[in-house]
Amino acid sequence: MTIQTILKMGDERLLRMSEPVTQFDTPELHALLQDLRDTMQAANGAGIAAPQIGVNLQVVIFGSGKVNPRYPQYEPIPPTVLINPTITVLDETEEEGWEGCLSVPGMRGVVPRPRKVRYQGFDEKGQTIDRVVEGFHARVVQHECDHLWGKLFPMRIRDFSRFGYIEVLFPEIRDS
Numbered sequence: 588m589t590i591q592t593i594l595k596m597g598d599e600r601l602l603r604m605s606e607p608v609t610q611f612d613t614p615e616l617h618a619l620l621q622d623l624r625d626t627m628q629a630a631n632g633a634g635i636a637a638p639q640i641g642v643n644l645q646v647v648i649f650g651s652g653k654v655n656p657r658y659p660q661y662e663p664i665p666p667t668v669l670i671n672p673t674i675t676v677l678d679e680t681e682e683e684g685w686e687g688c689l690s691v692p693g694m695r696g697v698v699p700r701p702r703k704v705r706y707q708g709f710d711e712k713g714q715t716i717d718r719v720v721e722g723f724h725a726r727v728v729q730h731e732c733d734h735l736w737g738k739l740f741p742m743r744i745r746d747f748s749r750f751g752y753i754e755v756l757f758p759e760i761r762d763s
């Protein structure tokens with residue numbers, strides 16, 4: 588079990604375009620995924636992207652199959668490994684939702700995002716993933732994939748009157 592240090596906003600490694608994975612089902616890829624799982628679980632993350640632990644590859648994981656204590660109001664998302672993803676917006680209608688990020692600890696902000704998307708990519712074995720999702724699931728996958736293009740959620744905020752500290756905005760939520 589290796590809990591890695593999560594890079595924080597301001598670190599330029601979070602601003603890079605990440606590279607596609609070229610070989611699946613390798614020991615290196617499985618080790619990366621285990622580090623991502625351990626790091627995400629230790630921080631109660633809804634998801635995590637490889638660039639957040641300094642690995643510049645198009646690898647994200649999200650979901651636990653359980654309600655997340657940092658986002659208790661949302662439905663569970665199945666545990667997912669998503670590699671070399673593409674996202675296609677199916678409904679451009681934007682929904683607003685509060686987001687946080689392990690790289691922006693202690694803060695939340697309202698981010699508008701398309702409500703319904705299709706995501707495609709591969710799992711760690713190289714098997715195709717192709718899903719149509721909406722709601723919190725759509726938000727999480729867009730947030731995690733943004734990390735692969737060097738975008739953090741504060742860059743998506745339009746109304747900074749709804750951006751602040753969790754302890755003030757949501758005193759009932761205990762952030763890690």
Ligand code: NI
Binds near residue numbers: 688689690
């Ligand atoms: Ni994030």
